[in-house]
Amino acid sequence: MMNIDELRREIDKIDTDLTALLEKRMNVSGAIGEYKKANGLKVFDSAREREVISKNLSHLQDESLSPYIEKIYTSIMEESKKKQKALSADKLTIGFQGVEGSFSYEACIKYADANGGINCTPRNYSTFDSLCNALLNGEIDRAVIPFENSSTGPVVEVYDLLNKYSFYIVGEVYVKVNHNLMVKEGTDINNVREVYSHPQAFMQCKEFLSCYNYSQISYFNTAMSAKYVSESDRDDIAAIASEAAAKLYSLKIIEHNINYNANNVTKFIVLSSEQLKRADADKVSIIVSIEDRPGSLADLIELFKSTGINMTKIESRPDIGSPFKYIFFIDFSGNVCDENAQKLLKLIEENTREFKFLGNYRAY
Structure with missing residues (x-):
């Protein structure tokens, strides 16, 4: 039987071969991305992705390894999609709910203008769910969706969608609304x-x-x-x-x-399936659920005070899986590259029942 040093040397040899093959695969994936860009094809092809995973799992001699190998291939293809998307980053497809002439359409254009006038193709969907499914399936690069109105408050359906899907908030846009x-x-x-x-x-x-x-x-x-x-x-x-x-x-x-409020404004958030990092990000959004005990919310708020970070918003929504319990949507000022913000996020994650990071982006 090989000792641990011999086994590790064997792993190192395999890793060297694997790295060379992964590099070759990523280069070929990039070439496919160039072809897709030149021919107007979408990056994500769900049927092809399922075919690749299924075909490679069939080559396994030890079927008990299937769950692990499937995760590895899923991760490889996620990185391949990121590379292909980067090749077409000069043109974004931005989805919105409604049709041209809607405030959501206006928000799409404002978002593009506010980000250096990026070349964007707006694509409309009839419902919020169909919009989110399009983002999930890679049909679009971003989704612009109404989040809160200065007269009527939050769009509660969108709060629930943020909890349902694993999307990131990468920006926000304000639109003056006159009806x-x-x-x-x-x-x-x-x-x-x-x-x-x-x-x-x-x-x-x-x-x-x-x-x-x-x-x-x-x-x-x-x-x-x-x-x-x-x-x-x-x-x-x-x-x-x-x-x-x-x-x-x-x-x-x-x-x-x-409209009864002359200063009627709707805040739209911009969603992405991938987290984007920007040096000028100054707003963080998270979702948490806390223990059902006296003082638990006060303890959570105390974490902001102890780190000297400003909580700018807190909103509660029913926890669908737990009747008469609630989750909290929280915004606070900061950049996740800052040590203090990292400390706060770590404390929140350690002291809450559930924690979900929604994004770090530039406030409008």
């Missing part, structure tokens, strides 16, 4: 019976709407509601949407700026 009541040309305002828009828009325009007896019909998105009204043959419906949507879908605005 307008619009109809097709020729529609008599006195004949309007139904108004279509997103539930958030209805809430932000509740004072205006309280003066009328319109039926409020919830729709996927403000711009999608404008598109629906534009394409409908009915003359008794209206939409609440942006001025850009009215122009895009040839609708006539009959009431401008009907």
